[in-house]
Amino acid sequence: MSEPLLKVENLKQHFRISRSYTVKAVNGVSFEIYPGETYGLVGESGSGKTTIGRSIIRLYNPTEGRILFDGMDITGRLEGKTRETLRENMQMIFQDPMASLNPRKKVSDIIGEGLDIHHRYQSREDRAEQISAMLRKVGLSPEHASRYPHQFSGGQRQRVGIARALIMNPKLIIADECISALDVSIQAQVVNLMKDIQEETSCAYLFIAHDLSMVKYISDRIGVLHLGYLVEAGTKEEIFSNPVHPYTKSLLSAIPHPNPEVEKRRKSIAYDYASSGIDYAKGTEHTVGGTHTVLATDEEFEKWTNQR
Amino acid sequence: MSETPKKILDIKNLDISFKTNAGIVHAIRGVSLDLCKGETVAVVGESGSGKSVTMKAAMGLLDSNAIINSGEILYTYTDKDGNEVTTDLLKLSRKELRRDFNGQRIAMVFQDPMTSLDPTMTIGKQIMEGMFLHKHMEKEAARKRAIELLDLVGIPEAEKRFKNYPHQLSGGMRQRVVIAIALSADPDILICDEPTTALDVTIQARILELIMDIQKKMKLSVIYITHDLGVVAKVADYVNVMYAGKIVEVGNVNEIFYEPKHPYTWGLLSSMPDLDTDDERLYSIPGSPPNLLHEPKGDAFAARNQFAMAIDEKAEPPMFQISCTHFAATWLLHPDAPKVEMPPELKTRIERAQKEVAKIL
Numbered sequence: 001m002s003e004p005l006l007k008v009e010n011l012k013q014h015f016r017i018s019r020s021y022t023v024k025a026v027n028g029v030s031f032e033i034y035p036g037e038t039y040g041l042v043g044e045s046g047s048g049k050t051t052i053g054r055s056i057i058r059l060y061n062p063t064e065g066r067i068l069f070d071g072m073d074i075t076g077r078l079e080g081k082t083r084e085t086l087r088e089n090m091q092m093i094f095q096d097p098m099a100s101l102n103p104r105k106k107v108s109d110i111i112g113e114g115l116d117i118h119h120r121y122q123s124r125e126d127r128a129e130q131i132s133a134m135l136r137k138v139g140l141s142p143e144h145a146s147r148y149p150h151q152f153s154g155g156q157r158q159r160v161g162i163a164r165a166l167i168m169n170p171k172l173i174i175a176d177e178c179i180s181a182l183d184v185s186i187q188a189q190v191v192n193l194m195k196d197i198q199e200e201t202s203c204a205y206l207f208i209a210h211d212l213s214m215v216k217y218i219s220d221r222i223g224v225l226h227l228g229y230l231v232e233a234g235t236k237e238e239i240f241s242n243p244v245h246p247y248t249k250s251l252l253s254a255i256p257h258p259n260p261e262v263e264k265r266r267k268s269i270a271y272d273y274a275s276s277g278i279d280y281a282k283g284t285e286h287t288v289g290g291t292h293t294v295l296a297t298d299e300e301f302e303k304w305t306n307q308r
Numbered sequence: 309m310s311e312t313p314k315k316i317l318d319i320k321n322l323d324i325s326f327k328t329n330a331g332i333v334h335a336i337r338g339v340s341l342d343l344c345k346g347e348t349v350a351v352v353g354e355s356g357s358g359k360s361v362t363m364k365a366a367m368g369l370l371d372s373n374a375i376i377n378s379g380e381i382l383y384t385y386t387d388k389d390g391n392e393v394t395t396d397l398l399k400l401s402r403k404e405l406r407r408d409f410n411g412q413r414i415a416m417v418f419q420d421p422m423t424s425l426d427p428t429m430t431i432g433k434q435i436m437e438g439m440f441l442h443k444h445m446e447k448e449a450a451r452k453r454a455i456e457l458l459d460l461v462g463i464p465e466a467e468k469r470f471k472n473y474p475h476q477l478s479g480g481m482r483q484r485v486v487i488a489i490a491l492s493a494d495p496d497i498l499i500c501d502e503p504t505t506a507l508d509v510t511i512q513a514r515i516l517e518l519i520m521d522i523q524k525k526m527k528l529s530v531i532y533i534t535h536d537l538g539v540v541a542k543v544a545d546y547v548n549v550m551y552a553g554k555i556v557e558v559g560n561v562n563e564i565f566y567e568p569k570h571p572y573t574w575g576l577l578s579s580m581p582d583l584d585t586d587d588e589r590l591y592s593i594p595g596s597p598p599n600l601l602h603e604p605k606g607d608a609f610a611a612r613n614q615f616a617m618a619i620d621e622k623a624e625p626p627m628f629q630i631s632c633t634h635f636a637a638t639w640l641l642h643p644d645a646p647k648v649e650m651p652p653e654l655k656t657r658i659e660r661a662q663k664e665v666a667k668i669l
């Protein structure tokens with residue numbers, strides 16, 4: 001296999017809120033993403049998914065660990081040139097579209113900003129044409145270009161964020177809940193578009209989402225995050241057909257089905273970390289088979305894999 | 309249900325346009341929708357079809373470039389003297405709405421949590437604010453209640469989180485804070501605009517169950533705007549399907565999921581990724597939604613409808629009745645229309661769903 005595009009090693013990200021209170025958002029997470037691959041990151045709300053994304057794109061200084069992108073170490077202070085390559089080759093689609101779009105800028109300038117910074121057009125017409133084409137691809141219309149972010153619906157705004165990232169043809173896109181505000185038909189359109197672009201340019205995605213059926217659909221490999229720990233990872237087949245960690249099992253059992261008679265009667269498998277007796281800090285990476293790994297102590301691993 | 313449920317919110321023929329640089333956008337084109345006491349109504353539909361704008365109109369929170377062309381939003385409640393009153397919310401000023409209705413009788417959870425939170429104020433303060441304003445609670449009592457609410461919506465270490473600012477929370481935590489604020493007022497009507505988009509399935513289930521629980525105890529009426537059809541299946545009594553500023557199909561939840569009649573609803577149900585199959589490509593409805601800058605003549609869905617007939621280009625279909633709760637606006641239901649069946653893939657999918665139901669019954 002080729003070299004990984006992104007390598008995250010033992011990443012820790014802690015936030016000190018007060019003298020006595022530090023939030024340990026990410027606690028030693030390692031994973032790799034290869035060119036042309038989609039890595040799905042799922043997990044509980046507050047488990048550290050966005051923080052991992054923001055650490056990778058270096059909106060935060062990692063507390064501990066190492067991040068390698070395209071062979072460059074991007075963990076420490078960034079040199080001008082490294083920063084430049086990073087800005088051009090890595091894009092993030094943010095979870096909260098309203099907060100990440102400048103309210104005083106027209107949509108054409110928001111989407112065109114990257115083009116402007118990196119001089120990616122020949123003429124004004126070329127710039128306008130690129131922006132129009134991108135708007136159409138995400139299911140908006142060129143006439144939307146002159147509007148301001150607040151004049152859009154939630155899902156339209158989310159697509160502006162997607163267009164802004166995709167127009168740069170980056171090598172890695174961190175997509176944080178990027179389709180959550182879209183109806184299923186436009187979700188399908190955007191996801192198909194992301195797949196097409198991937199086929200064309202071999203870009204990689206770190207796809208953060210809570211919708212497991214969509215994650216299953218788009219991802220090659222999946223990592224399950226809980227309380228800042230990567231509790232289980234593997235190919236999508238490995239995770240969906242053979243979940244080992246009790247949190248993963250609980251997560252998969254909670255996927256809502258679009259079937260009212262079934263859904264109104266269904267009970268999911270409960271999982272409560274506090275009373276489970278599991279201590280993530282004591283666990284180490286155990287291999288279930290293939291690329292499938294789970295965070296566990298030897299006894300836990302024994303117990304969970306013999307259960308079936 | 310023993311007694312006939314009472315209408316609490318009745319939106320009639322709502323019609324709204326927006327002035328923009330590129331011209332007038334006719335965003336809401338005659339929406340009618342009702343909600344009865346204690347019930348849950350879901351609104352689903354195309355992104356940009358007008359779901360949020362409709363609900364914002366009820367809250368008096370339309371953008372300044374909005375023009376209400378016509379319609380009424382009738383709200384029926386019991387006033388402090390115990391009399392039943394019906395008011396048209398569209399006739400009230402922003403000030404009256406804010407003073408007497410918003411946040412206390414009608415609470416809304418907005419789609420973009422960051423826009424409804426004040427970035428400069430701790431979340432604890434923001435939850436307590438409403439309790440001071442509307443309920444005149446003592447500080448200590450409000451604090452206790454606020455922490456309880458944070459705990460109820462599943463925020464761990466609620467006491468410590470109380471002093472956090474919004475940016476110190478994860479997306480889903482912010483969303484839950486907004487839900488806690490809405491619930492803090494014990495409203496009659498709760499409008500949730502994409503309340504669980506940022507939540508993982510386990511926490512989502514917890515929030516939905518919490519709201520259902522409150523609903524049973526307090527007879528709360530709820531409107532969910534959501535794209536998540538799994539959520540709709542779980543919570544809704546009735547479902548409204550919106551397309552291009554109109555409600556194109558309405559029915560009880562079983563009618564919409566097992567016997568959908570509108571081709572847009574067919575497309576929507578067909579677009580869901582299916583956990584049981586390994587399709588290479590997801591189905592998505594061909595074409596794009598009409599641009600309401602240039603309003604279409606006839607049925608707005610015609611251009612994307614593989615079953616469209618000549619009349620679809622000429623006249624807008626009325627709502628045809630299918631059962632006492634089920635209506636759809638498509639010419640396919642006209643007695644003279646040729647018999648058209650839903651796409652076979654969807655049919656198989658629904659049959660599979662029904663087999664699953666038979667298994668558990």
Ligand SMILES: Nc1ncnc2c1ncn2[C@@H]1O[C@H](COP(=O)(O)OP(=O)(O)OP(=O)(O)O)[C@@H](O)[C@H]1O
Nearest residue numbers: 015025045046047048049050051476477478479480
């Ligand atoms: N800037 C910050 N300051 C302090 N704490 C933070 C900050 N950013 C995140 N946190 C905390 O880190 C933890 C992880 O947050 P993060 O946003 O990564 O979660 P997430 O997995 O993306 O959740 P969600 O699915 O709800 O978006 C949370 O406890 C959050 O409160």
Ligand SMILES: Nc1ncnc2c1ncn2[C@@H]1O[C@H](COP(=O)(O)OP(=O)(O)OP(=O)(O)O)[C@@H](O)[C@H]1O
Nearest residue numbers: 151153154155326335355356357358359360361371
């Ligand atoms: N202030 C505004 N100026 C101009 N157009 C607007 C304004 N606000 C909303 N619109 C338009 O009105 C239409 C309906 O918007 P609305 O927010 O109700 O959609 P929605 O159904 O909630 O969609 P989503 O699911 O994406 O949130 C959209 O086409 C949107 O672009």
Ligand SMILES: [Mg+2]
Nearest residue numbers: 050095478479
């Ligand atoms: Mg997040």
Ligand SMILES: [Mg+2]
Nearest residue numbers: 153154360419
């Ligand atoms: Mg909306």
